[in-house]
Amino acid sequence: GENVEQHPSTLSVQEGDSAVIKCTYSDSASNYFPWYKQELGKGPQLIIDIRSNVGEKKDQRIAVTLNKTAKHFSLHITETQPEDSAVYFCAASMAPYNQGGKLIFGQGTELSVKP
C-alpha cells in the first residue's frame, strides 16, 4: 500500500548548521510532496511543497529536492535558528487524481536547534 518513510526520527544541530530530512515514498503515482512544521500545541504548518514536474524548489533558508527515479525527496534547512526547532513531516499525494487530496505522511522528525 501507500507508504512514506521519513528519516531521521530525531535530529539535533547547532545553531547556524544545516539540517537535512529525507523521505522515501512507495507509490510511483505520487505527484505532490508538501512539508509541514508542527510546533507544540499547534496544527501542522505548510512550509514548502514541490510537484513532480520540478526537481528542486527553494524559499529563503528552506529547500526541497525530489528524485522521482529513486522515489525520494529531502528537506534542507540552512543557517538553522532556535525557532526552527519543531517536528517536521513530509507527505505525498496523488492529487488531483482518484486519490484526491489524501496526504500520506511520514512519521515525523523532531528537530532541535541548540543555541
Place this chain on the structure above:
Amino acid sequence: KAGVTQTPRYLIKTRGQQVTLSCSPISGHRSVSWYQQTPGQGLQFLFEYFSETQRNKGNFPGRFSGRQFSNSRSEMNVSTLELGDSALYLCASSQGVGRVAFFGQGTRLTVV
C-alpha cells in the same frame, strides 16, 4: 483571512459515548479533509469532502463519519468511543480537491 477553525479545542469523553467535532475552513475553500494524529500511528487520513460530497475515505471503521455543509463547514462524528480513539483530530482546508492544504489547530480528544 482567518485560518482554519476547529472547535472545541479540547474534549474529554467516556467510552461508549459519541462525539462531534467541527471545522470551519478558510473563506473560499471548498475542500475539507480530516486527519487523526497519535504518537503511535502518526498522521492518518480519515476522509475528504468537497461540495458536500465525500471524495475519499481512509482505513477507519464505520464509527468514524463526517459531513460537509453548503457553506463548506464540516463535522466529523465518532460513535461508540474507544480508548484508542484518544488523539488530536486535525482538519485541513483547501481551495479544491488536491490543492494545497492548510491545517487547523486540532481538537484534542481524550477518551476515559
